[in-house]
Amino acid sequence: MSSPMPNELVWDRPEPPSKPSPTPLSRDLIVSAAIRLADEGGLDEVSLRKVAAALNAGPMRLYGYIETKDELLDLMVDEVYGEIELPPPGTGWREGLTQIAAGIRAAAKRHEWFVDLVGGRPRRGPNSLRHMEASLATLEGKPEFPTIDHVLGAVGTVMAFVHGAVRGEVTEARAERSTGMTEEQWQRASGPYIERMLATGEFPTLAKVVYDAEHTNSAAVFDIGLSYVLDGIATRHTPA
Amino acid sequence: MSSPMPNELVWDRPEPPSKPSPTPLSRDLIVSAAIRLADEGGLDEVSLRKVAAALNAGPMRLYGYIETKDELLDLMVDEVYGEIELPPPGTGWREGLTQIAAGIRAAAKRHEWFVDLVGGRPRRGPNSLRHMEASLATLEGKPEFPTIDHVLGAVGTVMAFVHGAVRGEVTEARAERSTGMTEEQWQRASGPYIERMLATGEFPTLAKVVYDAEHTNSAAVFDIGLSYVLDGIATRHTPA
DNA sequence: GTATCGCTCAATACACTGTATCGCAAGGAG
DNA sequence: CTCCTTGCGATACAGTGTATTGAGCGATAC
Numbered sequence: 342m343s344s345p346m347p348n349e350l351v352w353d354r355p356e357p358p359s360k361p362s363p364t365p366l367s368r369d370l371i372v373s374a375a376i377r378l379a380d381e382g383g384l385d386e387v388s389l390r391k392v393a394a395a396l397n398a399g400p401m402r403l404y405g406y407i408e409t410k411d412e413l414l415d416l417m418v419d420e421v422y423g424e425i426e427l428p429p430p431g432t433g434w435r436e437g438l439t440q441i442a443a444g445i446r447a448a449a450k451r452h453e454w455f456v457d458l459v460g461g462r463p464r465r466g467p468n469s470l471r472h473m474e475a476s477l478a479t480l481e482g483k484p485e486f487p488t489i490d491h492v493l494g495a496v497g498t499v500m501a502f503v504h505g506a507v508r509g510e511v512t513e514a515r516a517e518r519s520t521g522m523t524e525e526q527w528q529r530a531s532g533p534y535i536e537r538m539l540a541t542g543e544f545p546t547l548a549k550v551v552y553d554a555e556h557t558n559s560a561a562v563f564d565i566g567l568s569y570v571l572d573g574i575a576t577r578h579t580p581a
Numbered sequence: 582m583s584s585p586m587p588n589e590l591v592w593d594r595p596e597p598p599s600k601p602s603p604t605p606l607s608r609d610l611i612v613s614a615a616i617r618l619a620d621e622g623g624l625d626e627v628s629l630r631k632v633a634a635a636l637n638a639g640p641m642r643l644y645g646y647i648e649t650k651d652e653l654l655d656l657m658v659d660e661v662y663g664e665i666e667l668p669p670p671g672t673g674w675r676e677g678l679t680q681i682a683a684g685i686r687a688a689a690k691r692h693e694w695f696v697d698l699v700g701g702r703p704r705r706g707p708n709s710l711r712h713m714e715a716s717l718a719t720l721e722g723k724p725e726f727p728t729i730d731h732v733l734g735a736v737g738t739v740m741a742f743v744h745g746a747v748r749g750e751v752t753e754a755r756a757e758r759s760t761g762m763t764e765e766q767w768q769r770a771s772g773p774y775i776e777r778m779l780a781t782g783e784f785p786t787l788a789k790v791v792y793d794a795e796h797t798n799s800a801a802v803f804d805i806g807l808s809y810v811l812d813g814i815a816t817r818h819t820p821a
Numbered sequence: 822g823t824a825t826c827g828c829t830c831a832a833t834a835c836a837c838t839g840t841a842t843c844g845c846a847a848g849g850a851g
Numbered sequence: 852c853t854c855c856t857t858g859c860g861a862t863a864c865a866g867t868g869t870a871t872t873g874a875g876c877g878a879t880a881c
Contacts, residue, residue, distance in 0.1 A: 399859075
């Protein structure tokens, strides 16, 4: 608004605030900005205003590329699916599923917000379809899984386990971080509350877990759980 | 504000709006009002203002009973855990875990919002502790599970599967409802989008699922998955 | 009986959300 | 040069969780 004198030199003008930088936008730019924000500060940090600000744009600008915020979240999920490495064709079903599970787990560790979204909305993005396709293809055609329903059942079971397990892990990690304690400490110290509960004697087995269990690292727990699941599938589908 | 004439009769006065009804409140009343709202309209319907309004109170009144909205959500979750029937002591581990899984699944069908919350926050309410205790106790002491770590591993695996599976089921149910189609219809019709994707030939296995699979009812799918998991556990823990 | 204190609850206020609407300004067509 | 279109930004609105403030009232002290 203040018209500057034409020849006056101002050497540390911060930015022309009227036109900050009309960067050309794109869905991908928006999505990766949103992902960066979510990685740094959690899903709460993903608001249309903040995403737009990170791109030097006004909030409403995004609506040219995105229908609604939910669509943005879907795109974020699909992008993460795209990061997950898939087993090459011809991999054995057990190794294949193991790799897929590990891939999801790794992605969820990189992007903790992933677990809040995945499984909670229908997946139809191209990357998530590719992921699903590869998972199914790992089993399809193998003699242990004669029909597509067997394939679907096995893959679905593994996916359900992986989603649940990974979500639990991330939740636990968050809780530890927010109390600033490792789980071991948490269980032993965890404020007087858990102590008091356990002291009532109403929870003997829980107490045993808290005081006697080994608490091996979480990756090992995940692997053990996964091998239970895979063993179960193998039991019902022994090769002919 | 309008002082009514003392003797004037008004027979359908809607409500004295100045003092609508100073119901005595309690945590339980608040929680069950919130649950009712969530059951009817989903978690979005649970705002402090709406919960308070359902109890004829102002929003800030709730803060006398509840620290924060998150605490209310935790209480809701714990309340649902309290609804879940637990297997009596002495039940075999496999039947016990089956009953527990069925209980969670049933609760999640009654309260669809449950799956959005459970697993996403640390569980420390009394009912959820009781639930955890009972789950562990079902295995503890059985010869198949010699140490508490074995118990924990098995229960954790089953819980991860159940949470993941139930979340997926509810998500699918929501999607069906929002598109107004059953899944079968959905898969065959699902807007041109999925059609087009499948027509690319990039997803042959997925196409097989959509066109050839039997789509047995979801309870059966859940049961099959659960028996995979239980079989796997049984394989690694054969009775001595 | 009166005055004061303390407590409870409601109203207001604030910063923030997602999104609908509107008006401006720049670019292309005649 | 003028007019029209189109895309973008500012503004606006209804809603959120919660901090603060203020009013009313019951109980206690004199």
